[in-house]
Amino acid sequence: MSTREHILAAVRTALQDAPAVPDIPRTYRQDGNLNAEERIDVLVDRLEDYKAGVTVVDEAAIPATIQGLLAGARSYVVPAGLDPAWLAWETEPSRVKYDGGGHGARSVTELDATDAVVTSSAVTVAESGTIILDGSPDQGRRAISLIPDHHICVVHSRDITQILPEALRRLDGTRPLTMISGPSATSDIELERVEGVHGPRRLDVIITKQSGKLPAS
Amino acid sequence: MSRTALGMPGLRPGSGNLFAEEKFPSAARRELGNSQLRRNLKHATSTIRTKRLNVTGELPDWEELRDAGSALKTSVMARLPELLEAFEANVTARGGTVHWARDADEANRIIHELVKAEGVDEVVKVKSMATQEIGMNEYLEEHGIAAYETDLAELIVQLDHDKPSHILVPAIHKNRTEVRDIFLKEMPGVDPHLTDEPRRLAMAARAHLRAKFLTAKVAISGANFGIADSGTLSVVESEGNGRMCLTLPETLITVMGIEKLLPTFSDLEVFLQLLPRSSTGERMNPYTSLWTGVTEGDGPSTFHVILLDNGRTNALADEMGRSALHCIRCSACINVCPVYERTGGHAYGSTYPGPIGAILSPLMTGVEAEENGSLPYASSLCGACYDACPVKINIPDILVHLRGKDVDAHRGGLPSQLDVGLKAASWALSDGRRLGAVEKLLPLGRAAAGKDKKIKKLPGIAAGWTQSRDIPAPPSQSFRDWWAKEHKES
Ligand code: SF4
Numbered sequence: 001m002s003t004r005e006h007i008l009a010a011v012r013t014a015l016q017d018a019p020a021v022p023d024i025p026r027t028y029r030q031d032g033n034l035n036a037e038e039r040i041d042v043l044v045d046r047l048e049d050y051k052a053g054v055t056v057v058d059e060a061a062i063p064a065t066i067q068g069l070l071a072g073a074r075s076y077v078v079p080a081g082l083d084p085a086w087l088a089w090e091t092e093p094s095r096v097k098y099d100g101g102g103h104g105a106r107s108v109t110e111l112d113a114t115d116a117v118v119t120s121s122a123v124t125v126a127e128s129g130t131i132i133l134d135g136s137p138d139q140g141r142r143a144i145s146l147i148p149d150h151h152i153c154v155v156h157s158r159d160i161t162q163i164l165p166e167a168l169r170r171l172d173g174t175r176p177l178t179m180i181s182g183p184s185a186t187s188d189i190e191l192e193r194v195e196g197v198h199g200p201r202r203l204d205v206i207i208t209k210q211s212g213k214l215p216a217s
Numbered sequence: 218m219s220r221t222a223l224g225m226p227g228l229r230p231g232s233g234n235l236f237a238e239e240k241f242p243s244a245a246r247r248e249l250g251n252s253q254l255r256r257n258l259k260h261a262t263s264t265i266r267t268k269r270l271n272v273t274g275e276l277p278d279w280e281e282l283r284d285a286g287s288a289l290k291t292s293v294m295a296r297l298p299e300l301l302e303a304f305e306a307n308v309t310a311r312g313g314t315v316h317w318a319r320d321a322d323e324a325n326r327i328i329h330e331l332v333k334a335e336g337v338d339e340v341v342k343v344k345s346m347a348t349q350e351i352g353m354n355e356y357l358e359e360h361g362i363a364a365y366e367t368d369l370a371e372l373i374v375q376l377d378h379d380k381p382s383h384i385l386v387p388a389i390h391k392n393r394t395e396v397r398d399i400f401l402k403e404m405p406g407v408d409p410h411l412t413d414e415p416r417r418l419a420m421a422a423r424a425h426l427r428a429k430f431l432t433a434k435v436a437i438s439g440a441n442f443g444i445a446d447s448g449t450l451s452v453v454e455s456e457g458n459g460r461m462c463l464t465l466p467e468t469l470i471t472v473m474g475i476e477k478l479l480p481t482f483s484d485l486e487v488f489l490q491l492l493p494r495s496s497t498g499e500r501m502n503p504y505t506s507l508w509t510g511v512t513e514g515d516g517p518s519t520f521h522v523i524l525l526d527n528g529r530t531n532a533l534a535d536e537m538g539r540s541a542l543h544c545i546r547c548s549a550c551i552n553v554c555p556v557y558e559r560t561g562g563h564a565y566g567s568t569y570p571g572p573i574g575a576i577l578s579p580l581m582t583g584v585e586a587e588e589n590g591s592l593p594y595a596s597s598l599c600g601a602c603y604d605a606c607p608v609k610i611n612i613p614d615i616l617v618h619l620r621g622k623d624v625d626a627h628r629g630g631l632p633s634q635l636d637v638g639l640k641a642a643s644w645a646l647s648d649g650r651r652l653g654a655v656e657k658l659l660p661l662g663r664a665a666a667g668k669d670k671k672i673k674k675l676p677g678i679a680a681g682w683t684q685s686r687d688i689p690a691p692p693s694q695s696f697r698d699w700w701a702k703e704h705k706e707s
Pocket residue numbers: 495543544545546547548549550551573602605606607608609610
């Protein structure tokens with residue numbers, strides 16, 4: 001018998017009393033009750049609580065907001081599928097490092113030497129301040145939003161749900177998913193929270209007020 | 218082998234770091250001598266308790282989520298063979314390789330082979346209870362492979378050649394000054410002017426580990442959840458060390474207990490609400506990673522998952538105790554436990570301390586193993602753990618059940634004083650008339666107490682109770698007598 005069969009046989013032996021399979025009481029909230037504006041308010045509150053930077057802007061103001069946040073960055077990485085309009089202001093193309101698509105993958109050493117990263121996002125949960133990336137072309141592979149020390153992330157108001165069950169329904173669970181709730185943090189020393197350990201130490205979230213055209217993808 | 222296992226061929230008890238090598242009371246007595254430890258623990262557990270109550274209290278459907286979580290886990294245990302097979306098929310279909318390990322040694326040998334095959338002599342590690350349980354770091358070290366802990370608390374413990382004392386904050390027993398001293402002594406290249414400010418200490422760890430993350434070829438992780446119907450795995454963390462390990466190396470090896478499965482992806486909607494709020498007291502932990510097999514162009518190109526039994530089937534065979542396997546390792550029960558708050562985690566010997574450890578360790582190994590039979594007594598049965606548990610494990614009931622098993626295991630030959638005492642109590646308590654007769658003896662106890670109305674020394678096994686405390690003299694009249702008299706008069 002293989003180890004696998006041994007273990008499966010042991011599990012069956014352990015369950016020889018044939019315990020009943022219960023019904024799952026799903027009486028918890030499946031949907032939120034806040035309107036779009038209220039969801040943004042809750043999200044802003046949560047993000048500020050996590051010490052993330054937050055700006056709420058009209059869709060048209062995304063490029064200028066990104067430009068402002070990148071003012072101090074010597075270089076930044078962007079996923080190949082990011083809406084090019086968001087970077088139309090850039091006058092120093094050498095600052096921009098595209099990753100993925102026809103551009104190939106940047107090495108970890110190169111990413112480590114890059115100051116910032118700009119991505120979009122898949123869906124965001126207001127109640128817990130959780131931004132979810134799913135590796136779509138406007139978000140890129142996981143390494144690019146991890147290694148640079150400053151993450152600028154755009155959240156469209158149409159992608160904000162109030163609670164987690166609504167958000168998970170909109171995701172494909174088999175894609176590589178990263179749920180981000182604030183900058184990396186530790187409370188390992190006397191449970192005192194320190195923001196910024198191994199992940200990006202600075203997280204800036206740009207929330208758009210109204211739905212507009214879909215980002216290029 | 219445990220009693221349950223004796224009746225069920227094919228089950229083997231867990232091995233590795235699951236044992237109290239010393240009886241709990243004597244280990245606890247030693248730890249109680251450390252007042253710095255007690256101060257650190259009191260501060261930490263009370264902080265985390267307040268945070269947890271704040272964030273669980275703000276959800277209008279917290280109790281409904283607990284009910285769903287509890288039912289989901291019950292259903293997983295009942296359906297385990299089918300879910301394990303589905304999980305295996307889905308991981309394999311997505312380019313991962315599934316291995317099975319019956320005990321600590323088998324798991325360690327598989328990991329060692331996999332690491333050797335990559336031709337490296339060091340690996341980075343995400344904090345994981347399963348690898349702690351099987352003693353993986355020590356095993357790899359004996360075989361010439363260095364496993365670097367990357368979680369800050371695990372790093373502190375590893376640098377100090379110490380053992381974790383809490384499942385969520387393993388260095389909870391150390392204060393900032395102790396951490397600073399460990400870093401100054403053990404961290405290569407550390408700034409000699411390092412202060413004990415937590416921010417400075419965290420930054421020292423960041424600098425120390427950065428190069429390791431960027432160059433590691435192999436990472437080893439645990440998993441918080443495995444999704445049967447998709448083969449998806451999940452790691453819940455705070456610092457980003459998990460993301461580093463799960464994303465950057467070429468090869469990822471995940472060790473997961475067979476009980477960690479959930480039926481479907483959408484079931485995460487329950488557990489990703491229960492876990493962070495119960496454990497760190499946050500609305501959501503900073504980072505949660507989910508991955509399914511191998512994704513081209515994103516993350517490791519080789520993925521192995523090791524499904525670990527190590528006594529879990531032993532626990533599963535115990536009908537009364539199997540719900541201990543519902544545990545999602547949030548540590549809420551540990552943080553509310555008055556016994557843990559005083560003794561700390563080391564007194565339990567096993568990787569799993571606190572109330573959950575007091576049931577899980579003996580269930581996985583059998584109560585006869587080493588001193589694990591003493592663990593179910595490490596509780597006053599106050600019930601705080603049950604109230605705090607997000608998946609509603611009735612820890613006090615299981616503690617009592619295991620005490621019974623422990624008493625049974627020691628039976629044989631002459632009945633002990635405890636047996637005789639318990640028998641006498643059950644004889645008296647089972648019948649009102651008998652109890653009345655026993656209560657007639659109360660004045661006798663009063664006479665034994667003397668003038669200060671305190672009994673200073675009890676005879677026989679009860680002597681332990683009076684070693685450090687006096688017992689007030691029994692009242693001259695029992696409550697039952699008083700009640701009968703009052704009600705006759707009125
Ligand atoms: S037994 Fe319950 S409260 Fe304790 S760690 Fe496990 S899930 Fe958390």
